[in-house]
Amino acid sequence: MPAVPAPSPVVEMTGITIRFPGVLALDGVDFSLRPGEVHSLMGENGAGKSTLIKALTGVYPVDDGQIVVSGRPRRFSTTADAQSAGISTVYQEVNLCGNLSVGENVMLGHEPRTAAGIDWNAVHRLAGEHLGSLGLTIDTRSTLSSHSIAIQQLIAIGRAMVLDAKVLILDEPTSSLDRGEVERLFAVIRDLRDKGVAILFVSHFLDQIYEISDRVTVLRNGRLVGEYLLSDLPRGELVTKMIGRELDELSALATVADRPIDRTGTPVLQAQGVGRRGVLEPVDVQVYEGEVVGVAGLLGSGRTELVRLLYGADRAESGDIQVSGRPAKHSSPRRAIENRIAFSSENRRSEGIVADLSVAENIVLGIQARRGAMRPIPKGEKDAIVAEYIAALGVRPADPGMPAGNLSGGNQQKVLLARWLATAPELLILDEPTRGIDVGAKADIQRKVAELSARGLSVIFISSELEEVVRIAQRIVVMRDRRKVGEVDSSAIDFDGLIDYIANQPEESVA
Ligand SMILES: Nc1ncnc2c1ncn2[C@@H]1O[C@H](COP(=O)(O)OP(=O)(O)OP(=O)(O)O)[C@@H](O)[C@H]1O
Ligand SMILES: [Mg+2]
Numbered sequence: 001m002p003a004v005p006a007p008s009p010v011v012e013m014t015g016i017t018i019r020f021p022g023v024l025a026l027d028g029v030d031f032s033l034r035p036g037e038v039h040s041l042m043g044e045n046g047a048g049k050s051t052l053i054k055a056l057t058g059v060y061p062v063d064d065g066q067i068v069v070s071g072r073p074r075r076f077s078t079t080a081d082a083q084s085a086g087i088s089t090v091y092q093e094v095n096l097c098g099n100l101s102v103g104e105n106v107m108l109g110h111e112p113r114t115a116a117g118i119d120w121n122a123v124h125r126l127a128g129e130h131l132g133s134l135g136l137t138i139d140t141r142s143t144l145s146s147h148s149i150a151i152q153q154l155i156a157i158g159r160a161m162v163l164d165a166k167v168l169i170l171d172e173p174t175s176s177l178d179r180g181e182v183e184r185l186f187a188v189i190r191d192l193r194d195k196g197v198a199i200l201f202v203s204h205f206l207d208q209i210y211e212i213s214d215r216v217t218v219l220r221n222g223r224l225v226g227e228y229l230l231s232d233l234p235r236g237e238l239v240t241k242m243i244g245r246e247l248d249e250l251s252a253l254a255t256v257a258d259r260p261i262d263r264t265g266t267p268v269l270q271a272q273g274v275g276r277r278g279v280l281e282p283v284d285v286q287v288y289e290g291e292v293v294g295v296a297g298l299l300g301s302g303r304t305e306l307v308r309l310l311y312g313a314d315r316a317e318s319g320d321i322q323v324s325g326r327p328a329k330h331s332s333p334r335r336a337i338e339n340r341i342a343f344s345s346e347n348r349r350s351e352g353i354v355a356d357l358s359v360a361e362n363i364v365l366g367i368q369a370r371r372g373a374m375r376p377i378p379k380g381e382k383d384a385i386v387a388e389y390i391a392a393l394g395v396r397p398a399d400p401g402m403p404a405g406n407l408s409g410g411n412q413q414k415v416l417l418a419r420w421l422a423t424a425p426e427l428l429i430l431d432e433p434t435r436g437i438d439v440g441a442k443a444d445i446q447r448k449v450a451e452l453s454a455r456g457l458s459v460i461f462i463s464s465e466l467e468e469v470v471r472i473a474q475r476i477v478v479m480r481d482r483r484k485v486g487e488v489d490s491s492a493i494d495f496d497g498l499i500d501y502i503a504n505q506p507e508e509s510v511a
Contacts, residue, residue: 007035010166010198016055016065020406023397025051027222033167038189038199040209042242043219044438045410046396049202053169057082057089086166090156090173096144103127103140106159130158135184149176149347150299157185168192169200172409174208175435178299178464186212204438206235220244243440256450257490261291261474266325268427268458271310274319280305281483282318287427292449292459294473294490296466296502302482303462304346307429311343312336337370342425344416346432352416355405359395360386362404362415366423389418394444410437417445429460434468446472466498478502
């Protein structure tokens with residue numbers, strides 16, 4: 001049978017070069033995208049994936065190279081230009097308007113009109129239909145910011161569909177979605193692919209790459225490594241191509257979850273009946289010295305809500321908290337910080353990274369908050385701390401002076417983690433610390449948490465990736481429907497067991 005000729009590419013980029021001050025972000029990269037394929041772009045944090053996308057969509061001007069879209073040489077100077085040429089993008093960090101309604105966000109710029117102006121009923125009806133086709137039933141008149149990041153991400157995809165794109169670019173769309181939502185998104189992606197849309201997909205989840213994509217282009221340090229058919233490329237080889245070496249598996253970590261914890265003394269954190277009406281039913285949690293307590297559950301199960309109440313980011317209406325045996329009122333994060341508790345939020349954009357400040361300033365922000373604004377950190381001390389954490393977490397580029405907003409998404413996440421580790425807390429609360437982090441760096445972060453906890457740091461670790469919860473936590477608190485349904489010892493459960501527990505375990509009766 002003669003081979004079906006491959007359709008000609010809808011996007012063809014050749015020799016793309018982009019320089020930022022001090023960084024060659026892309027160095028002569030070739031990339032092509034065909035109609036009706038899902039094409040993944042892979043590489044470590046900072047490899048140049050988002051920059052390549054921004055070169056295509058007119059966010060960054062290219063210093064060199066050619067871009068051909070649907071047979072025509074193009075250089076978009078704005079994303080709106082790229083959109084009108086049929087290229088729609090859902091970025092790594094949701095960038096919709098938080099203060100507008102869901103419906104307005106979906107239909108922005110494409111609102112149906114009558115002679116009297118925008119037809120708001122139609123706006124909401126159409127937005128509802130688009131979101132419905134993504135399996136999302138949601139009040140389109142609600143404010144965008146009232147929804148979780150995951151939902152906002154789906155709304156952004158709904159918006160891309162309104163634009164009726166020929167090319168749909170998804171830059172880490174799944175990093176904050178749970179399994180069910182990922183399945184829903186993948187069904188939408190397959191459907192669009194079958195209709196001939198070219199899809200460019202970026203993710204750090206290897207399982208997802210293999211599940212959804214036909215081809216992959218690998219970048220390393222701003223250079224093209226190659227383009228491959230996924231069906232011909234074993235996983236180990238893909239990882240080696242990405243990181244330029246073999247990943248020594250996480251075997252050294254395998255024993256961490258089994259490390260015995262002494263639970264006879266006074267817990268570092270003892271929370272009893274901590275809750276808030278409509279947000280979280282009263283929960284008990286204890287964390288002992290050197291213990292990593294995982295918090296698992298589906299999206300919306302109350303994981304983040306729980307730690308926000310423990311930390312005082314939101315006010316608890318009920319319950320008692322004791323820190324090392326002393327009663328503690330966490331009416332604000334400041335109090336929690338005084339009690340040596342640090343919290344790294346899942347929402348790095350709005351609660352984390354200060355884009356205009358340098359990497360160094362972002363790292364010392366937590367220490368500075370504890371000392372108070374009147375006692376600046378001596379420069380020598382500051383430089384040493386910053387250098388230590390840049391090295392320990394492999395922040396790239398290792399340039400303390402660079403504005404943090406210029407770092408790649410994964411590297412921003414590392415800076416945030418460095419900020420809280422640098423405060424030398426007794427209890428560190430990590431909400432999705434490895435989201436958007438590449439496979440190599442993920443292992444580094446897990447290793448760091450394991451190492452610090454072995455030296456006595458107590459940790460509460462939230463992650464949607466159950467593998468990593470099972471691997472590094474000694475005990476796992478399982479949440480469902482905004483309540484705690486139970487607690488398991490991770491040596492007594494494996495990955496499948498945990499999935500089953502999350503889905504099916506009847507709620508433990510409260511004595
Ligand atoms: N606006 C900017 N100014 C200066 N440097 C930048 C800017 N944007 C990106 N860079 C640099 O370009 C390089 C590539 O970054 P990019 O965001 O494309 O990485 P990425 O592959 O998307 O990584 P991640 O997986 O972390 O999202 C990095 O070294 C980054 O620090
Ligand atoms: Mg990126």
